[in-house]
Amino acid sequence: MTVHHDLLTIAGTSFQSRLMLGTGKFPDLHVMRDVLEASGTEIVTVAIRRVELGAPGHVGLLDALDLDRYQLLPNTAGCRTAEEAVRVARLARAATGVSWIKLEVIPDARWLLPDPVGTLSAARTLVDDGFTVLPYMQPDAVLARALEEAGCATVMPLASPIGSGRGLRTGELLRTVLDGAGVPVVVDAGLGVPSDAAQAMEAGADAVLVNTAIAEARDPVAMARAFALGVQAGRLAFLAGRMTEREHASPSSPAAGVPRLPDPEMPDLTGPVHTPV
Amino acid sequence: MQVNGQPHPHRPGLTLHALLRELDVRPERVAVAVNDDFYPGARVPDRPLEPRDTIEIVRIIGGG
Numbered sequence: 001m002t003v004h005h006d007l008l009t010i011a012g013t014s015f016q017s018r019l020m021l022g023t024g025k026f027p028d029l030h031v032m033r034d035v036l037e038a039s040g041t042e043i044v045t046v047a048i049r050r051v052e053l054g055a056p057g058h059v060g061l062l063d064a065l066d067l068d069r070y071q072l073l074p075n076t077a078g079c080r081t082a083e084e085a086v087r088v089a090r091l092a093r094a095a096t097g098v099s100w101i102k103l104e105v106i107p108d109a110r111w112l113l114p115d116p117v118g119t120l121s122a123a124r125t126l127v128d129d130g131f132t133v134l135p136y137m138q139p140d141a142v143l144a145r146a147l148e149e150a151g152c153a154t155v156m157p158l159a160s161p162i163g164s165g166r167g168l169r170t171g172e173l174l175r176t177v178l179d180g181a182g183v184p185v186v187v188d189a190g191l192g193v194p195s196d197a198a199q200a201m202e203a204g205a206d207a208v209l210v211n212t213a214i215a216e217a218r219d220p221v222a223m224a225r226a227f228a229l230g231v232q233a234g235r236l237a238f239l240a241g242r243m244t245e246r247e248h249a250s251p252s253s254p255a256a257g258v259p260r261l262p263d264p265e266m267p268d269l270t271g272p273v274h275t276p277v
Numbered sequence: 278m279q280v281n282g283q284p285h286p287h288r289p290g291l292t293l294h295a296l297l298r299e300l301d302v303r304p305e306r307v308a309v310a311v312n313d314d315f316y317p318g319a320r321v322p323d324r325p326l327e328p329r330d331t332i333e334i335v336r337i338i339g340g341g
Contacts, residue, residue, distance in 0.1 A: 022339075022341025023339035024339045024340045024341045025341075026339060032339065045340060047338050047340025048335050048336075048337060049335060049336065049338050050282070050333065050334065051302055051307055051336050053280070053281060062306050062337045075340055077340050077341070091308050091310055092308075092337075094308035094309070094310070094315040094317045095317065095336065095337055096308075096337060162341070211341030212341065
């Protein structure tokens with residue numbers, strides 16, 4: 001199977017790339033555009049903020065994005081309650097014409113950990129309102145099933161805290177989310193290097209979402225390409241099926257027939273018997 | 278009247294179109310909410326505004 005024909009399907013829409021990208025923290029729109037191009041991404045997250053009324057005329061991000069090329073995924077970042085998130089989702093739909101929403105309900109500013117109760121509550125409301133809901137969540141299998149039953153299009157468990165670059169610290173919990181998942185599982189937040197993305201994909205994640213690791217790289221465009229390769233490598237490895245781990249070493253070369261020198265410590269039982277001097 | 282979280286003077290006969298002009302906001306590529314009604318910028322109605330209305334004017338920015 002080639003990666004090319006191995007499509008990611010979310011809510012009936014198929015994508016060749018399994019790397020979603022955020023658009024925050026980039027130094028300018030040109031770098032961001034080059035990053036999106038180099039990454040091969042097809043799904044791009046954006047945020048919703050109040051227009052600064054004191055400084056009108058700002059060039060909007062929407063002008064820099066080719067909406068025919070990318071599936072826009074507005075988020076509800078910054079929302080602390082289900083009610084705020086539902087309101088921002090409706091504003092996002094009005095602003096973009098897109099009904100996909102990356103649902104974030106995050107009351108905690110230090111760790112940016114999502115509120116599971118508020119997330120589920122907002123997800124139910126938004127699904128009823130016709131949204132395609134992709135909820136950010138702690139890697140919790142019970143919550144993941146509840147979000148699926150609520151009609152969410154994916155679940156998005158975190159690898160480690162948002163923007164931390166600490167990598168896949170929730171691997172064992174991620175396994176429980178992946179086990180029996182009925183919707184695509186997108187590992188979101190905390191990935192720092194392409195090997196983190198590969199690790200998530202090797203574990204069976206359907207996609208990953210990256211922002212800070214690319215935006216804050218010394219060379220964001222090169223890092224975007226590296227993440228694309230990491231995601232592809234991890235996905236191919238998952239499809240190929242990893243070997244079983246062993247407790248001890250197992251030689252790859254045959255154990256028998258090795259040409260050996262005589263060992264002075266050991267009697268050579270195969271040769272002629274030596275007479276003592 | 279609240280506009281983007283700030284108190285804003287209301288005058289009789291004020292409409293949403295007039296408010297946006299007053300604030301020098303071009304409606305394209307923004308979204309506007311008046312209380313619980315949500316409008317794409319390009320289809321903002323010229324509705325009359327009331328002193329107790331809460332108005333949000335938002336746009337898309339970079340985010341993850």
